Each structure stands twice: as structure tokens, then as C-alpha cells.
Amino acid sequence: MTYWIGPCNPNYYDVRGALDQFDNEVDWTKRISIEIGDIFYIYESKTSKRIIAKLEVIDNQVTDKNRLKDDMFWKEEVKISKTGYFRMKLITMFDEGMDRAWLKNNGLKSYLQSPERINSELLTAILSWELDNDIKNNESSSDLTTLLIDKEGKRIGYYTYRYERNSKLRQAAINYHGLSCACCEFNFGQTYGEIGKDFIEIHHTKPISSFTDEEIVNPITDLIPLCSNCHRMIHRRKGKVLTIDELKNLLRK
Structure with a gap:
């Protein structure tokens, strides 16, 4: 496209x-x-x-x-x-x-x-x-922001992430990057036919768990399409999220 x-x-x-x-x-x-x-x-x-x-x-x-x-x-x-x-x-x-x-x-x-x-x-x-x-024009802020709240004594800690659940953000990433895995180039539609059409997982290059305040996600630089296998491998090690280039290097070995 x-x-x-x-x-x-x-x-x-x-x-x-x-x-x-x-x-x-x-x-x-x-x-x-x-x-x-x-x-x-x-x-x-x-x-x-x-x-x-x-x-x-x-x-x-x-x-x-x-x-x-x-x-x-x-x-x-x-x-x-x-x-x-x-x-x-x-x-x-x-x-x-x-x-x-x-x-x-x-x-x-x-x-x-x-x-x-x-x-x-x-x-x-x-x-x-x-x-x-x-x-801004069509959706309420409650649809855009997810609050994760936990009480620690009298102190209340929270963090938010914006747009993550917005289907338009996911679609914008797909429109730009396509439906093939950015690491192995696997395409669900080409492999499984109709049942796999338009399916792909979307990976946040910056883990949501690292957000300490409200952040805006750019669908071109912050979201990447990955197949299920590659997505799991990127998050395989706790506390160490691989980059796309690091996973590609592992695939070449």
C-alpha cells in the first residue's frame, strides 16, 4: 500500500x-x-x-x-x-x-x-x-484510557496508557506495516486462507508495563505486526523484551 x-x-x-x-x-x-x-x-x-x-x-x-x-x-x-x-x-x-x-x-x-x-x-x-x-471528536476519554489502580497502604499508585484499546490505532498500524510478521514474514491469510484473513498480532515496541504516565502511541514507530510465535519469543524472557532486530538475528542463526 x-x-x-x-x-x-x-x-x-x-x-x-x-x-x-x-x-x-x-x-x-x-x-x-x-x-x-x-x-x-x-x-x-x-x-x-x-x-x-x-x-x-x-x-x-x-x-x-x-x-x-x-x-x-x-x-x-x-x-x-x-x-x-x-x-x-x-x-x-x-x-x-x-x-x-x-x-x-x-x-x-x-x-x-x-x-x-x-x-x-x-x-x-x-x-x-x-x-x-x-x-477527540468521536470517542469519550473513558474508552481511550485504561487505569490500573492498586492500593499500598494510604498511598494510591496508578499508571495509564492511552489509545491501546482503540481499534483505529491497530488498523493504522496495519495500514502502514501490512499483515505480515515483521520478523519472519509469516502471513496468516496466505497460509490459512479465509480463517486467517486480516489476522495479525500487534506488538508495542515499548512495553505498556513500563509506562509511568499517560503516553501517546504512534502506530508507525511504536506498533509492529508480529505472528504469534515471534510475539511470544520477543516476550519470552521476563524483564528482557527483545527488539525486532535481535529476534531477526536469532532467526538467521
Whole structure:
């Protein structure tokens, strides 16, 4: 899966109107090597100058004959693309945030004149922003924070971890890293078929038991997909959690 970002000038094309008209789907000129399942962020230039939508590529072989007839949303003469189109399905619209200044501060290097792959620095920032925004708007703090409380005489000690039980955090890690084990590359779906589809265990690179205060988990740097065997081996020794590289070295012996 590849993450892309591309500009759309509302003075030329009304992408919002097209999404409303065609059941949250839109066709885009195919100028990049894009695959089904890739994620595409639309950056609205000239007006709001921010990311306004996140979409998933559902077809990369759309031709002029079967493209969505969106001519009414173009504010200039429609030019037929010789390279074809790819079709995307809307995942979410963003009402605010991730504007030009924010993108530049978080790793955007270009002027966004055409679609481009999102670099790892910027992708980390975008996914983290999405998680924070989604959690803030849609979930109560009681769903996000687990408190482990123990009494020691008159003193009450506690520690918390945030987001760990949030399914969106797990999914964000899978979206970035995939469903294969980061150590041995085992894939449950490929081995077991339908029963193993979409299954993988998610490992915290920093053990939750080491948290002494509320901490935010980054799905790209802090969560890693592991098969059950590798996950157990990483935690095999009490008080000594192996790193991914250490376990890989053991596998090579």
C-alpha cells in the first residue's frame, strides 16, 4: 500500500460536487503508478489550501468509455486523458486542519503541483493527526484510557496508557506495516486462507508495563505486526523484551 497526496483546484474542478453526485466516488487522471488499495489525500489548492479528503483507490484501469460522467463539475473544457483514470472511494472528509503551513512544518518538501508519494515523516504526522482528531471528536476519554489502580497502604499508585484499546490505532498500524510478521514474514491469510484473513498480532515496541504516565502511541514507530510465535519469543524472557532486530538475528542463526 502506498500513500499519495495530490492537488485539486476548485476553480477548475468541483470535487466535492462530484463526490456527492457519484455516491462518494471520483475518477482521477492516471499520471502515477497507482495500485488498488492505495490511499490518496486530496489537497485543495487556491482556496482552503489544506487536505480536504482521504480516499481509497478501488480501480486503476478506468478508461474514457467507463469513467464517471463528471463533465458538469469541470469549469473548463474536459480534456480526455490518454493515460486513463483511476477510481477512488471516499473514506472521510476533513472540515479543518492539515493546512499548507502544517504540511510544510511536518515534512512536505514540494509545492504540490501534481500527485506524489507521501514521505515517511509527513505520513507519520498525518496518521497521528487523524487519530487525535478522530478520537477527540468521536470517542469519550473513558474508552481511550485504561487505569490500573492498586492500593499500598494510604498511598494510591496508578499508571495509564492511552489509545491501546482503540481499534483505529491497530488498523493504522496495519495500514502502514501490512499483515505480515515483521520478523519472519509469516502471513496468516496466505497460509490459512479465509480463517486467517486480516489476522495479525500487534506488538508495542515499548512495553505498556513500563509506562509511568499517560503516553501517546504512534502506530508507525511504536506498533509492529508480529505472528504469534515471534510475539511470544520477543516476550519470552521476563524483564528482557527483545527488539525486532535481535529476534531477526536469532532467526538467521
